[in-house]
Amino acid sequence: MRQRRFLPSLSQLIAFEAVMRHGSVTAAADELHLTQSTVSRLVASLERQLGKPLFTRDRKRLTPTPEAVTYAASVTQGLDVIQRASMGLIANPGGGVLSLSVLPTFATRWLAPRIGQFLSDNPGISINLSTKIQRFSFASEAFDAVIFFGQPDWPDAHHLRLFDERLTACASPQMLAHHPVAHPSDMAGLPLLQLETRPSGWSAWFAAQGGTPPAVSGMVMDQFSMMIQAAIAGLGVALLPSYLAQPEIDEGRLQPILRAGVPGEGAYWLAWPDRRQGDPAFARFRTWIADQVTAG
Incomplete structure (x- = not known):
């Protein structure tokens, strides 16, 4: 059972994240179409619920505490996950959404010319592609899988060898x-x-x-x-x-x-976290890309 104290409302979290991102209650209020007093009240209620100050207040200026900076990174990630899930449900109520991190040139030269066939064969599934060069952690990024070059050493992930370079x-x-x-x-x-x-x-x-x-x-x-x-x-x-x-x-x-x-x-690899191991949409993609590699 989840404890209510550790589950602030979305309104509180959205207000807090906007203030952190803008560094200003005024700018956050403008973005959220709320009054400044409402945003301040939401942030203050979040602090009371957590039992921790998130900002130091000097007249009208808010300075985030070091703990707030760390907390904001996790809150932002959580809001992104919820937003992507909601977008996927609306766009594909009978399928799923896969968010993939792909090497830039691999994406444009190898994957993009082929991915249309996968989407055509799987109309209930949509794919979001992001290009990344640097490595990341599945624990801190909302990706379902990554295609990378190197050795099968992506942390906390399953691996499928695509092809040698x-x-x-x-x-x-x-x-x-x-x-x-x-x-x-x-x-x-x-x-x-x-x-x-x-x-x-x-x-x-x-x-x-x-x-x-x-x-x-x-x-x-x-x-x-x-x-x-x-x-x-x-x-x-x-x-x-x-x-x-x-x-x-x-x-x-x-x-x-x-x-x-x-x-x-080295070789090109598909890697994915354990949370996607049994996901039907990802299983279809994994099978499809393996078939593409075999077909050449």
């Missing part, structure tokens, strides 16, 4: 016309574009080609989409997952260098 080095036709590459040693002097999350990528590629990597001196980027455009513009050689490189190669905007599709040092 294979690497293809590419450059613009114009760059290769001026600087042909027939051997790994011919790469010396070319700017080698780098990705923040693949610091050893070039070393793995040169090892697979039977060569020794030169000093890497190209630009460092945080997304493959930026690297692709930089390579097309002739700013350097891109080292790309083969599934990302192939469309640009087919269109003639990039040309592969030496042996394509060499093994990388």
